[in-house]
Amino acid sequence: MEQTPVIRVLPAGLKNQIAAGEVVERPSSVVKELVENALDAGATRVDVIVEQGGRSLIVVQDNGAGIGADQLNLAVTRHATSKIASFDDLSAIGSFGFRGEALPSIASVSRFTMTSKLRGADEAAFIAVRGGEVQEEGPAALASGTRVEVRDLFANTPARLKFLKTEATENKRCQDTLMRISLAHTETGFSLTVGGREAFRLPPGQALADRLATFWPPAVCEGLSPFDFEREGYRAHGVAGSPSTAQGRGDRILLYVNGRPVQDKMMLSAVRQAYRGMLLSREYPQLVLFLELPTREVDVNVHPAKLEVRFLEESRVFSSIRGGVLQALSGSSDDTSSFTATGSFAGTNEMTGEPAAPSFGGASAPASASTGSARRAHTPSGGGEAPKFASYREYRAGYNPPRDIPLPVPPPSVTGGEGLVEPPSGPAATSFPLAEAGRSAPLAGTDFTYLGQVADTYLVLKQGESLVLIDQHAAHERVLLAAMRQARTKGDSQPLALPVEISLHPSEAEVLQNLWEGLRSMGFLLEMDGPARVLMRGIPPTLDSGKAREYLADALAEKAGTLDDLWTMMACKTAIKAGQPLAADEALSLLETWLVTPEREFCPHGRPIVVTWCPADLEKLFKRK
Structure with missing residues (x-):
């Protein structure tokens, strides 16, 4: 007689590793979660270090509000968060992190050390976690903010490690992740150091045009036109590229909802609709689109990685995005001239409509x-x-x-x-009769x-x-x-x-x-x-x-x-x-x-x-x- 399987509660470490499978897909996922935590803490400066594609080391340091010494242990506990307290908070999420899963998930698949100094506190404190278990904690030296070190990512889960790509590919994904976040937060300064070499440094308070010029070639940036379109409380703004600079890949279509980078087919469909008749079937424009709407009208709690969203009023979202992009392409507003690398406007839009x-x-x-x-x-x-x-x-x-x-x-x-x-x-090569005038x-x-x-x-x-x-x-x-x-x-x-x-x-x-x-x-x-x-x-x-x-x-x-x-x-x-x-x-x-x-x-x-x-x-x- 077969024995009936017994239902049991999973060990805490295994729970965290299962959660890590949803939250921590690759090193760039770690960068995303830690940088978003820094932004939620009010940081105006975020510095990121990546070694060996993020396998050996990821460091994210910020000058935000910090975490108190008595809160560090809770910070690496699943479903412990300062972002929400009630169901009402969950239905109107305004922060980037809110699940309380990121830090414990990361800590369960790495050698994790977090050092933080609460604003106004006399000294900083640290906590060290190995494979999901707290190993050490105590006082530390740090001027302000929080510093998180993630070493030997996926070392205790080799099945995950083998699915990572080459070091260059993982480095590029980390850079792309930080780039996407930085474009939505031009008030914050960012830097990225890869393999001991500074990849970029972005000053706080930078214009969107200048920030884009760090990542995109001049030929692309010169063809961008700004737009700012608002309808019924929904605001779509950003920059849209001229059809003449379209490319064969869609990796320069960047979509944001309330400052959060997202991937959404409906939003992309609205963009394609605005460009209809201006692009060939396999061409993609360059676009940075920020959609702002009431938090209660968008659900960001769809997926653990928070890349997908759901809208309460999809038709309003669609029309707002389409209207904004068309504004840039038609030059209908006084401000939609050419977008220059200094954040100013020059010339006129060449779109003929x-x-x-x-x-x-x-x-x-x-x-x-x-x-x-x-x-x-x-x-x-x-x-x-x-x-x-x-x-x-x-x-x-x-x-x-x-x-x-x-x-x-x-x-x-x-x-x-x-x-x-x-x-x-x-002679056979040219043996056809020639057309003469009128024949x-x-x-x-x-x-x-x-x-x-x-x-x-x-x-x-x-x-x-x-x-x-x-x-x-x-x-x-x-x-x-x-x-x-x-x-x-x-x-x-x-x-x-x-x-x-x-x-x-x-x-x-x-x-x-x-x-x-x-x-x-x-x-x-x-x-x-x-x-x-x-x-x-x-x-x-x-x-x-x-x-x-x-x-x-x-x-x-x-x-x-x-x-x-x-x-x-x-x-x-x-x-x-x-x-x-x-x-x-x-x-x-x-x-x-x-x-x-x-x-x-x-x-x-x-x-x-x-x-x-x-x-x-x-x-x-x-x-x-």
Whole structure:
């Protein structure tokens, strides 16, 4: 007969370790909990030290109100807190910590020492905890505030330790955590020392613009516009980035509720709604959003890590956030001009607020093709003539792109265009008929007929009874990206007579280190000249020095994260632009190559390349139906 399991009360140490599994996920969680405790204590100065990614040592010291000697033991006891006393307090939480779990949880998975001096007390006191058990306590020396030392994190729980990432990754997460907290508390000074080296030091009373400039590159900060929008007691304020500086990752969307960093899908949805029609499908803006609302209308007691919240009035939250971001993007308020690194405003917002493209009988050109960053990406730059699309002969001769990058072209018998082949040599490579003035040109081996170019941007074709428009820039982007992927870029470079000097922001230097090999494989010859400057000695043959510098600036602004992202950016920079006239043989060359390129319906950014109207669509357009 099987013995019935006995219900028992868990030992205190095991309880704390279970709680630690919810509260202390990794070293950055420890930094978050201890810094929030310091802020709750009214600290105006918080200094953080991290060693070996937080595994060996985390120190958080503040100049706050401190803890009395007779209270230190209670501070490391579960569910003991000074933040709340009744259910009414729980329903209107205004502090960051309130569960009374953080300190005992941290102490249960580390060698924990806390030293504190209560404001007005004669001397400080300390308490040492090992594996959740108090080992020692007594008087200590400390000028003011509280100092917490966490050593050998997870040493007594090796299963947790093995899930930590590399030292560099954990250091970065600790830095990101402190950065997010510091942006919501510009009245407080912060410093972070990693591995004995000071990562940053932020003075108290700093402007948000200056604080952001410590962490984000100048190219990003210069595109930020402030907003301050209030509706029915809900206030949304902060800064929003221009769509032209959007990037491929969402890690620069920072959301706060009553000063608390949060992750909330509904808030993010409101932000995306405000940017609707201005961003491509896989682009993310830069945004720092502070939402302030009555404490009784938000529940922060959803998760032990306090990263999730629930709102009583979600529709009001949504409309307040959307209204605030739209204010920044439209420049509707007197204060929403350009956000500078000195906390002042200069210039005007460049957002045009262009309407979405009209719908034609069920087929519509995408709104993103006529607004926001897509519009700017397709506009010829003021400096120099944009590169033209070359014929196959020019490609074979080494014109843009380099001769060692084969282009995808029609094989002898096209069945579906799934593969990429070396371009044929000889007359067959250019055996299509050319469109002359007033005459059309069929594309060999297809049912497409090229009719001409509209607005020096769109190629007009006839396919059977249907009318087809193709975005020349987007089609060329897709062709070039396919060629780069096939050739895997051999790193050919065009040397510069004089190296181009580029100053680096600390965040850009870190990004450059991660992208170094990818940039080298593309043809960039770079050389570090000190920690804050790089010399560009060679560039890809497809770019001139001005475009190469612009490309490198975009890469350092983290618009690319992988080698494929770098190729996508290169394809965009190299491709023909909207507003550029094409000769008939250039247009036909592009079209025949595009027709056998994989994924040809969409450009690398996700925008449609082709729009088609069948006879039924045209009849609806002309109201024949």
